Amino acid sequence: MGILKRLLQKLSLFPGIFGLGFICLLLATILSDLSPFILQKMIDGPLTALSQGGELGALYPMGVLYLIVLAVGQIVSYIGNRVLIHGGNKVTAQLRDQAFLVMQQLPISYFDDKPAGKIATRIVNDTETLRTQFYNSCMYLVIHLMRFFFIMGVLFTINPMMGLLLCLIFPIFYGIQSLYKRMTDKPMKDFFDSRSEINTQVNELLHGASMIQLYGQEERVIEEFDQTTEKMTVAYDRLVLADSIASWSLTEFLKYIVIAGILTIAGLSYLGGDLEMTAGFLFINLNYVIQLFDLMANLIRRLPDIRRSLETGERVLTFLDEKVEADATKEIQIDRAAVEFDHVTFAYEEGKPVLKDISIQACPGQTLALVGHTGSGKSSIMNLLYRFYDPQEGEIRIDGQNIRHFSRESLRSHMGIVLQDPYLFSGTIASNVAMSQTDIDRDRVLDALKQVGALPMIQRLEKGIDHPVVEKGSAFSSGERQLISFARTLYMNPKILILDEATSHIDTETEEIIQKAMAVLQKGRTTFIIAHRLSTIQDADQILVLSEGRIVERGQHADLIAHGGIYAQMQAIQQTVE
Numbered sequence: 001m002g003i004l005k006r007l008l009q010k011l012s013l014f015p016g017i018f019g020l021g022f023i024c025l026l027l028a029t030i031l032s033d034l035s036p037f038i039l040q041k042m043i044d045g046p047l048t049a050l051s052q053g054g055e056l057g058a059l060y061p062m063g064v065l066y067l068i069v070l071a072v073g074q075i076v077s078y079i080g081n082r083v084l085i086h087g088g089n090k091v092t093a094q095l096r097d098q099a100f101l102v103m104q105q106l107p108i109s110y111f112d113d114k115p116a117g118k119i120a121t122r123i124v125n126d127t128e129t130l131r132t133q134f135y136n137s138c139m140y141l142v143i144h145l146m147r148f149f150f151i152m153g154v155l156f157t158i159n160p161m162m163g164l165l166l167c168l169i170f171p172i173f174y175g176i177q178s179l180y181k182r183m184t185d186k187p188m189k190d191f192f193d194s195r196s197e198i199n200t201q202v203n204e205l206l207h208g209a210s211m212i213q214l215y216g217q218e219e220r221v222i223e224e225f226d227q228t229t230e231k232m233t234v235a236y237d238r239l240v241l242a243d244s245i246a247s248w249s250l251t252e253f254l255k256y257i258v259i260a261g262i263l264t265i266a267g268l269s270y271l272g273g274d275l276e277m278t279a280g281f282l283f284i285n286l287n288y289v290i291q292l293f294d295l296m297a298n299l300i301r302r303l304p305d306i307r308r309s310l311e312t313g314e315r316v317l318t319f320l321d322e323k324v325e326a327d328a329t330k331e332i333q334i335d336r337a338a339v340e341f342d343h344v345t346f347a348y349e350e351g352k353p354v355l356k357d358i359s360i361q362a363c364p365g366q367t368l369a370l371v372g373h374t375g376s377g378k379s380s381i382m383n384l385l386y387r388f389y390d391p392q393e394g395e396i397r398i399d400g401q402n403i404r405h406f407s408r409e410s411l412r413s414h415m416g417i418v419l420q421d422p423y424l425f426s427g428t429i430a431s432n433v434a435m436s437q438t439d440i441d442r443d444r445v446l447d448a449l450k451q452v453g454a455l456p457m458i459q460r461l462e463k464g465i466d467h468p469v470v471e472k473g474s475a476f477s478s479g480e481r482q483l484i485s486f487a488r489t490l491y492m493n494p495k496i497l498i499l500d501e502a503t504s505h506i507d508t509e510t511e512e513i514i515q516k517a518m519a520v521l522q523k524g525r526t527t528f529i530i531a532h533r534l535s536t537i538q539d540a541d542q543i544l545v546l547s548e549g550r551i552v553e554r555g556q557h558a559d560l561i562a563h564g565g566i567y568a569q570m571q572a573i574q575q576t577v578e
């Protein structure tokens with residue numbers, strides 16, 4: 001289906017709003033475009049009579065009628081505009097909500113090669129562009145076209161010769177419109193490209209601010225940003241230039257030529273003694289010609305806007321059409337939490353497997369540690385367990401159920417995850433532990449914080465568990481963020497626990513507290529630990545050693561040391577370093 005058609009179809013979501021707005025504007029157009037007839041009647045009637053000794057009072061009824069028509073026309077036009085702008089906002093908000101929803105339902109793999117700034121541009125800027133450039137322009141286009149043909153119709157009726165002559169402006173109009181389009185196509189594209197680029201750069205800057213400063217990259221970053229803003233400024237200047245030359249100056253110039261022409265012909269006819277038109281008739285002709293040219297100037301700008309906004313519309317609709325992740329609706333029931341990887345093979349990119357023939361059996365309540373050099377596939381195994389991705393071969397089962405057949409949401413509701421760099425949401429400590437803004441069991445929150453040893457930290461804060469968390473918890477140390485995320489996991493009480501290098505950021509003193517809390521945390525839960533520091537996993541029931549996507553060693557600490565393989569080497573190296 002065409003982009004134009006699909007965008008216009010969105011209007012049908014709010015038929016009442018757009019119907020009312022359209023009727024109001026139609027009425028306003030009729031009132032404002034017929035009002036000059038009252039002036040014509042005034043000029044040719046009471047005003048002409050006044051110059052020949054008539055009564056001033058005869059002017060009043062028509063004057064009042066003119067004012068009433070104007071006032072009603074303006075009020076109806078105001079209502080129509082407000083209603084249509086409201087409708088445009090609603091359509092845009094709906095598109096934005098839809099885009100946001102799609103973003104949340106996209107598979108994680110979608111984000112692997114897409115800069116976050118570009119996706120933000122689709123949701124924030126492109127939808128806004130559709131509002132201003134497409135929906136608003138369409139609304140004005142309809143009004144202007146209606147008025148244009150209405151005025152042409154009136155002119156043809158009252159003065160067919162003038163109507164015919166004015167048809168000459170159609171090719172001129174087309175010429176100016178093509179010129180405007182040529183002058184604005186490239187700058188408009190540059191403008192949108194640089195806007196998207198700016199979003200990407202700001203996003204990267206925000207995420208990498210500390211690294212940029214650490215590596216002294218400020219100048220390079222500023223220079224790149226300057227180049228993009230310069231490109232945007234140049235593009236915008238060109239747009240303004242095209243606006244002033246093609247849509248205003250040229251049409252204004254033409255307008256005055258036509259007016260001068262009409263006045264010259266009328267003047268010559270008057271001097272020749274064969275002027276048949278009245279002053280009121282001359283006024284109304286001039287009035288409509290002026291309006292016609294003003295409409296033309298507007299149309300010249302609106303038409304390319306709509307055409308160009310179709311490109312933005314295509315980008316937004318393509319994003320909305322992205323294949324969201326199909327998900328099963330069935331909810332998984334987990335009682336014992338026995339986890340099994342059965343000959344699992346997985347590749348992020350086709351033909352490049354990063355996990356090969358992985359088989360794991362975790363009995364309920366067991367602790368499994370995944371170790372291996374960087375890039376060996378530890379995180380990828382966890383990515384499969386919480387179904388960020390599905391394996392190409394093999395099965396993952398929990399309590400004998402293939403997790404692929406159950407909804408991701410229900411699966412993840414049974415898993416507590418503590419990441420290397422825990423993510424805190426804006427809110428309070430309590431809302432971060434309870435993962436809710438409203439339904440917070442304060443006693444359980446405090447208990448969870450106490451169990452992970454975070455109580456001393458909380459007591460130091462003036463507002464305790466109501467202390468605000470802003471900017472992903474940047475005001476807390478990484479150790480403190482981890483303590484809060486531990487408490488969150490405890491509060492959630494999951495059946496399966498995933499600790500991704502949970503202790504790597506914590507100082508020795510805190511580590512002791514955490515180790516104790518972890519023992520509580522792991523009790524009765526099947527736990528997977530991804531750890532580089534082997535000292536934290538010596539008590540694990542199973543240690544799986546990964547190398548290049550394969551499990552090359554498995555067993556308990558003592559067995560693996562005795563085996564003298566990769567694990568023993570890693571242990572020896574770490575002991576030397578420590």
Ligand SMILES: Nc1ncnc2c1ncn2[C@@H]1O[C@H](COP(=O)(O)OP(=O)(O)OP(=O)(O)O)[C@@H](O)[C@H]1O
Binds near residue numbers: 372373381
């Ligand atoms: N999103 C991705 N797209 C493509 N390849 C990826 C992606 N994520 C990871 N990889 C690749 O998969 C392999 C395994 O990565 P993984 O993150 O699982 O290793 P890891 O053992 O957890 O490493 P580390 O200890 O450094 O975190 C690596 O070669 C990595 O480059």
